[in-house]
Amino acid sequence: MFKRSLFEPDHECLRQQVAEFLDAEVVPHHPQWMENRQAPRRIWQQAGEAGLLCRTIPEDHGGHGGDFRQSVVIIEELAKRRLCGLLTFLQSDIVAPYLHRLGNDIQRQEYLPDLCSGRRIGAIALTEPQGGSDLHGLRSTAIRNQDEIILTGEKTHISNGSEADLIIVAARTGPTGCDGASSAGFDMLLVEAGTPGLTRRRINKTGMPALDTGHLTFDNCRVPEGNRLGASGMGFFYLVSFLSIERLVLATYAQAMAETLLRETVRFCATRRTAEGTTLDYQATQFRLADLYSEAATSRSFVDSCIVDHTAGRLDNRNACIAKLRSTELLTAAAAAKLQLSGARGFCDDGSDGSDGPDRATQDVLDSAVQTVWGGSSEVLRNVVGSSLANML
Numbered sequence: 001m002f003k004r005s006l007f008e009p010d011h012e013c014l015r016q017q018v019a020e021f022l023d024a025e026v027v028p029h030h031p032q033w034m035e036n037r038q039a040p041r042r043i044w045q046q047a048g049e050a051g052l053l054c055r056t057i058p059e060d061h062g063g064h065g066g067d068f069r070q071s072v073v074i075i076e077e078l079a080k081r082r083l084c085g086l087l088t089f090l091q092s093d094i095v096a097p098y099l100h101r102l103g104n105d106i107q108r109q110e111y112l113p114d115l116c117s118g119r120r121i122g123a124i125a126l127t128e129p130q131g132g133s134d135l136h137g138l139r140s141t142a143i144r145n146q147d148e149i150i151l152t153g154e155k156t157h158i159s160n161g162s163e164a165d166l167i168i169v170a171a172r173t174g175p176t177g178c179d180g181a182s183s184a185g186f187d188m189l190l191v192e193a194g195t196p197g198l199t200r201r202r203i204n205k206t207g208m209p210a211l212d213t214g215h216l217t218f219d220n221c222r223v224p225e226g227n228r229l230g231a232s233g234m235g236f237f238y239l240v241s242f243l244s245i246e247r248l249v250l251a252t253y254a255q256a257m258a259e260t261l262l263r264e265t266v267r268f269c270a271t272r273r274t275a276e277g278t279t280l281d282y283q284a285t286q287f288r289l290a291d292l293y294s295e296a297a298t299s300r301s302f303v304d305s306c307i308v309d310h311t312a313g314r315l316d317n318r319n320a321c322i323a324k325l326r327s328t329e330l331l332t333a334a335a336a337a338k339l340q341l342s343g344a345r346g347f348c349d350d351g352s353d354g355s356d357g358p359d360r361a362t363q364d365v366l367d368s369a370v371q372t373v374w375g376g377s378s379e380v381l382r383n384v385v386g387s388s389l390a391n392m393l
């Protein structure tokens with residue numbers, strides 16, 4: 001939709017490869033995965049074999065040794081097709097980099113090759129039932145007992161949560177008070193599926209329904225001391241240092257999805273006949289779409305500048321927040337416009353009204369709404385940006 005100077009010919013070759021894989025192996029099955037509320041495990045290994053996982057992890061750990069723009073290509077191709085059953089970026093750009101950056105040699109050798117090949121599915125569990133926005137308020141505890149760590153607590157709305165083979169869990173190193181407060185630091189623990197005391201159940205969502213989302217309970221789980229990721233008590237620092245990349249990844253996904261919805265809406269309006277022409281001929285339609293297109297153009301430039309910064313290792317946290325805030329709010333506006341401008345057809349995703357109107361318009365609204373909540377809600381992002389304003393003076 002917009003001219004971009006970000007990619008090199010190699011990235012475009014990768015884009016072609018990714019598109020072919022998704023169109024053949026994912027798109028035809030995705031409606032079924034939405035009904036099942038999860039994708040089959042085999043698709044992770046197929047994605048690994050097709051080169052869709054862990055592009056930035058070095059080759060000696062099973063990855064591709066590529067730059068972040070390779071991840072961007074994959075995220076964009078998923079978003080263009082509004083695929084959520086195989087959200088490779090959670091594994092490739094969040095879980096694996098945590099392990100690569102913080103893990104010791106034993107941990108890297110044990111887990112990274114399997115995450116890169118898709119033999120293992122990864123997850124990261126921060127959010128707890130009493131709230132995900134306030135990470136300071138985490139109540140799960142990781143209490144050291146000789147050469148083990150006893151993990152107790154609950155995590156909820158965890159992507160890949162009911163199927164993951166490896167879960168990075170954030171928990172406090174000391175007990176919490178009755179009000180949930182504690183001055184203890186956090187540990188990041190590597191918890192494997194099958195660890196005694198770990199139970200989980202799947203959560204059914206209306207937004208992004210094909211994404212496996214789980215509720216996890218840790219009842220005196222005994223985690224070996226060797227499964228602590230990074231230094232004890234440093235978990236909060238690690239969480240904060242990874243938030244920027246997480247937000248940029250989500251901004252990349254939202255921006256590409258917003259552009260797709262906008263394109264589909266223009267296409268539909270240009271063909272929806274009225275007595276005077278098409279609905280695109282109405283000035284009201286043109287103004288609404290012109291506003292969205294202008295916002296998409298400025299947001300695209302900003303997201304791309306953040307991608308360049310991250311590729312060069314200098315992404316600023318405030319800019320990552322701005323990128324996620326603008327792109328996700330653009331997306332929700334684009335989804336609302338698509339539904340409104342589709343008229344009644346927008347509410348018939350299955351085409352049972354006999355029309356060939358834009359499909360998925362209602363599902364797009366629900367999927368878009370997720371984007372302004374996960375990985376830091378819009379309000380939380382505004383808090384981060386707002387509280388940094390005084391530093392500009």
Ligand SMILES: Cc1cc2nc3c(=O)[nH]c(=O)nc-3n(C[C@H](O)[C@H](O)[C@H](O)COP(=O)(O)OP(=O)(O)OC[C@H]3O[C@@H](n4cnc5c(N)ncnc54)[C@H](O)[C@@H]3O)c2cc1C
Pocket residue numbers: 123124125126127128129130131132133134156157158159160205207208211213370373374375376377378379380383
């Ligand atoms: C599809 C999906 C996948 C997810 N995957 C994961 C995952 O893999 N791992 C994980 O750990 N978590 C995951 N989450 C959880 C997600 O990160 C949280 O939903 C998010 O952080 C918000 O937390 P919450 O839902 O508990 O809302 P709350 O913290 O209860 O907040 C609810 C609302 O209150 C408002 N609010 C909250 N705090 C403030 C504030 N300080 N100022 C102003 N307003 C505020 C906002 O409107 C916010 O949306 C996922 C969520 C979804 C929907």
